[in-house]
Amino acid sequence: MRVKFLDGVEDRYPINVNEIESMKLTPSFLALLISALPLNAFAAAFQLAEHSATGVGRAFAGEAAIADSAAVVARNPALMSSFKKVQFSVAGTFILPDVSVTGDSAPPYSNSAALDDNSIAPEAFIPALYYVSPINKRVAIGFGVFSNFGLATEFADDYAAGQLAGTSEITTINFNTSVSYKINSDWSAALGLNYIYADANVVRHFGDNPLGLPAQTLAASLEGDDNGYGWNVGFAYEIDKGSRLGLYYRSKTMLNFEGDYTNQLPAAVGGLASAVLPGSLELELPATAEFSGVHLLDDKWTVNYSIVWTQWSSFQSLEAFVSSVDTPVFSKEENFSNSFRYALGGSYQLNKNIKLRAGFACDATPTDSNHLSISIPDSNRKWLSTGASYKVDNTSSVDMGLTFIKGQERAFNEIDNLGSQWAFRSQGDALIFSAQYNHTF
Numbered sequence: 001m002r003v004k005f006l007d008g009v010e011d012r013y014p015i016n017v018n019e020i021e022s023m024k025l026t027p028s029f030l031a032l033l034i035s036a037l038p039l040n041a042f043a044a045a046f047q048l049a050e051h052s053a054t055g056v057g058r059a060f061a062g063e064a065a066i067a068d069s070a071a072v073v074a075r076n077p078a079l080m081s082s083f084k085k086v087q088f089s090v091a092g093t094f095i096l097p098d099v100s101v102t103g104d105s106a107p108p109y110s111n112s113a114a115l116d117d118n119s120i121a122p123e124a125f126i127p128a129l130y131y132v133s134p135i136n137k138r139v140a141i142g143f144g145v146f147s148n149f150g151l152a153t154e155f156a157d158d159y160a161a162g163q164l165a166g167t168s169e170i171t172t173i174n175f176n177t178s179v180s181y182k183i184n185s186d187w188s189a190a191l192g193l194n195y196i197y198a199d200a201n202v203v204r205h206f207g208d209n210p211l212g213l214p215a216q217t218l219a220a221s222l223e224g225d226d227n228g229y230g231w232n233v234g235f236a237y238e239i240d241k242g243s244r245l246g247l248y249y250r251s252k253t254m255l256n257f258e259g260d261y262t263n264q265l266p267a268a269v270g271g272l273a274s275a276v277l278p279g280s281l282e283l284e285l286p287a288t289a290e291f292s293g294v295h296l297l298d299d300k301w302t303v304n305y306s307i308v309w310t311q312w313s314s315f316q317s318l319e320a321f322v323s324s325v326d327t328p329v330f331s332k333e334e335n336f337s338n339s340f341r342y343a344l345g346g347s348y349q350l351n352k353n354i355k356l357r358a359g360f361a362c363d364a365t366p367t368d369s370n371h372l373s374i375s376i377p378d379s380n381r382k383w384l385s386t387g388a389s390y391k392v393d394n395t396s397s398v399d400m401g402l403t404f405i406k407g408q409e410r411a412f413n414e415i416d417n418l419g420s421q422w423a424f425r426s427q428g429d430a431l432i433f434s435a436q437y438n439h440t441f
Contacts, residue, residue: 047148047149047286047288047310048126048147048148048149048150049308049341050093050095050126050128050432050434051063051071051074051075051091051128051146052069052071052074052089052091052128052399052401052434052436053091053093053387053399053400053401053434053435053436054066054068054069054071054357054387054389054399054401054436055071055075055401055434056093056385056387056401056402056403056432056433056434057357057358057359057385057386057387057388057399057400057401057402057403057434058304058343058345058346058347058357058358058359058385058387058401059343059344059345059358059359059360059361059383059384059385059403060306060308060343060359060361060383061292061304061305061306061343061344061345061359061360061361062292062293062294062304062305062306062343062345063075063076063246063290063292063306064076064079064234064236064246064247064248064290064291064292064306065079065236065244065245065246065292065293065294065304065306066079066244066292066294066304067079067080067082067083068389069087069089069130069399069436069438070083070087070088070089070130070131070132070142070144070438071089071091071128071130071144071436072130072132072142073130073131073132073142073143073144073176073178073192074128074130074144074146074176075248075290076190076234076235076236076246076247076248076290076292077142077176077178077179077180077190077192077232077234078180078188078189078190078234078235078236078246078248079180079188079234079236079246080132080134080140080141080142080178080180080190081138081140081180081181081182081188081190081236082188082236083132083134083140084134085134085440085441086131086132086133086134086440086441087131087132087438087439087440087441088129088130088131088438088439088441089129089130089131089436089437089438089439090127090128090129090130090436090437091127091128091129091399091434091435091436091437092125092126092127092128092434092435092436093125093126093127093128093432093433093434094123094124094125094126094432094433094434095123095124095125095126095430095431095432096123096430096431096432096433097121097122097123097124097428097429097430098119098121098428098429098430098431099119099120099121099153099377099407099426099427099428099429099430100116100117100118100119100120100426100427100428101115101116101117101120101374101377101424101425101426102115102116102424102425102426102427103115103116103160103161103422103423103424104411104423104424104425105421105422105423106160106161106208106422106423107208107210107420107421107422109208109209109210110160110161110207110208111160112423114159114160114208115159115160115161115422115424117155117156117159120153120154120155120165120374120377121152121153121154121428122152122153122154124150124152126147126150128144128145128146128147129144129145129146130142130143130144130145130146131143131144137182138181138182139179139180139181139182140179140180141177141178141179141180142176142177142178142179142180143176143177143178144174144175144176144178145173145174145175145176146173146174146176147171147172147173147174148172148174148196148250148285148288149170149172149198149285150170150171150172151168151169151170152168152169153165153168153375154167154168155167157205157215157216158205158207158215158216159205159207159215160207160208160215161207161208161374161414161416161422162204162205162206162207162208162215162219163204163205163206163207163219163416163417163418164373164374164375164414164416164422165204165373165374165375166202166203166204166205166375167201167202167203167204168201168202168203168375169199169200169201169202170198170199170200170201171198171199171200172196172197172198172285173196173197173198174194174195174196175194175195175196175197176192176193176194176195176232177192177193178190178191178192178193178232178234179191179192180234185238186237186238187235187236187237187238188235188236189233189234189235189236190232190233190234190235191231191232191233192231192232192233192234193229193230193231193232194229194230194231194232194250194251194253195227195228195229196227196228196229196230196253196255196285197225197226197227198225198226198227198228198255198257198283198285199224199225200222200223200224200225200257200259200281200283201222201223202220202221202222202223203218203220203221204218204219204220204221205217205218205219206219209418210418210420211418217264217265218262218263218264218274219263219264219265220261220262220263221260221261221262221263222257222259222260222261222279222281222320223259223260224257224258224259224260224279224280224281225257225258225259226255226256226257226258227255228253228254228255228285229253230250230251230252230253230285231250231251232248232249232250232251233248233249234246234247234248234249235247235248239295241296242295242296242302243293243294243295243296244293244294245291245292245293246290246291246292246293247289247290247291247292248289248290248292249287249288249289249290250287250288250289251287252284252285252286252287252311252314253284253285254282254283254284254285255282255283255284255285256280256281256282256283257280257281257282257283258278258279258280259278259279259280260276260277260278260279261276261277261278261279261322262274262275262276262277277322277323278322278323279320279321279322279323280320280321280322281319281320281321282319284314284315286310286311286312286314286315287310287311287314288308288309288310288311289308289309290306290307290308290309291306291307292304292305292306292307293305293306299349300348300349301346301347301348301349302346302347302348303344303345303346304344304345304346304347304359305342305343305344305345306341306342306343307340307341307342308340308341308343309338309339309340310338310339310340310341310366311338312336312337312338312339312366313336313337313338313366314336315334315336315366316334316335316336317334317335334367334368334371335368335370335371336366336367336368337366337368338366339363339364339365339366340364341361341362341363341364342361342362343359343360343361343362343383344359344360344361345357345358345359345360345385346358346359352391353390353391354388354389354390354391355388355389356386356387356388357386357387357388357389357401358385358386358387359383359385359386360382360383360384360385361382361383361385362380362381362382362383363380363381363382363383363405364380365378365379365380365381369412372410372412372414373412373414374414374424374426377410377424377426377427377428378428379407379408379409379410379426379428380407380408381405381406381407381408381428382405382406383403383404383405384403384404384405384406385401385402385403385404386401386402386403387399387400387401387402387434388400394440395439395440395441396437396438396439396440397437397438398435398436398437398438399434399435399436399437399438400433400434400435400436401432401433401434402431402432402433402434403430403431403432404429404430404431404432405429405430405431405432406429407427407428407429407430408427409425409426409427410425410426410427411423411424411425412424412426
């Protein structure tokens with residue numbers, strides 16, 4: 001998924017344009033520029049749950065315990081032990097966000113109406129594919145390509161608060177290989193290895209400012225990529241026929257984005273004049289754990305539930321570096337807390353070919369109310385989901401899921417890198433549609 005943002009800047013202490021000529025390219029001046037980057041795009045809850053259409057249809061309730069497609073590779077590969085034949089699944093999820101920002105106040109050289117933007121997050125499409133193959137009665141292997149983290153938001157190049165938000169993009173792709181082992185008739189376990197590729201692109205413009213610079217002037221641009229490794233482990237316990245518990249853990253992954261940094265400030269005033277320097281930023285993708293259950297009530301009704309924990313507490317600050325500078329040129333406190341997601345769902349077997357499902361979830365934000373930002377206007381969210389599966393024949397089936405996400409409205413202030421204060425209100429909702437095809441060989 002990709003992110004884009006743009007907004008404006010101001011100075012707490014008015015600066016005469018002529019005085020800028022005395023500035024040098026020092027770490028403190030670079031810090032001002034890099035702090036204009038949307039690094040807090042990484043600081044909000046940018047976790048993705050959209051691994052399958054069946055999951056979307058039940059608000060991802062019971063994901064670590066339900067073995068209804070090869071997508072179990074993404075949430076609990078221990079469930080691969082229940083597969084008797086090879087299965088391939090391919091899924092596509094379309095996200096239509098409705099995220100808006102309203103300005104409550106602005107510095108004297110701007111106005112609050114210029115901060116209003118009713119569409120800061122672009123549409124996104126998230127593909128995924130999975131393959132599960134039983135080796136014998138006890139061992140199965142699986143492969144998956146999916147995404148666990150990503151983000152996309154965007155503001156115009158001349159947005160008034162351009163140093164607080166501009167263009168921010170982060171894309172991650174997870175390549176997973178897992179092996180499951182059926183310990184006995186009740187217990188199964190799995191171990192997996194993850195290779196994660198990540199790409200990030202961050203752009204900030206000056207926006208409205210007291211320096212006399214055009215709003216579209218590039219304040220900072222950092223683009224880079226990296227890859228890392230992680231591991232996952234899962235367990236499944238069969239209580240009886242139709243009832244199962246699942247537990248899943250995915251490790252953290254450390255990434256060090258290395259790429260190009262530049263800005264459009266003239267060299268005479270300490271800028272780079274579009275020259276490019278190597279830049280870097282470390283980011284930790286947090287560990288996650290999920291406990292799920294599924295219970296068959298009768299031959300038609302099933303209930304399922306999940307609790308998902310994400311270790312956002314490890315995300316306390318961000319630091320960025322550029323070449324030839326030993327100390328961080330940017331440091332930002334985030335103070336995230338561990339978060340929980342609770343989901344409850346169920347399904348109804350309408351007939352031998354059609355299964356209906358629905359779910360509800362509460363998703364808590366890990367952000368600190370004292371460190372909010374318009375670049376990632378995150379909030380607590382509620383999910384309302386529905387979906388269905390259709391069995392085409394004995395070897396293929398189609399799944400569909402639809403979810404509406406409602407976010408809370410939040411009001412907050414931000415101070416830009418020149419010391420000026422801006423006040424905002426943000427509101428974020430989304431509509432998610434997912435489709436999936438499964439084939440058994």
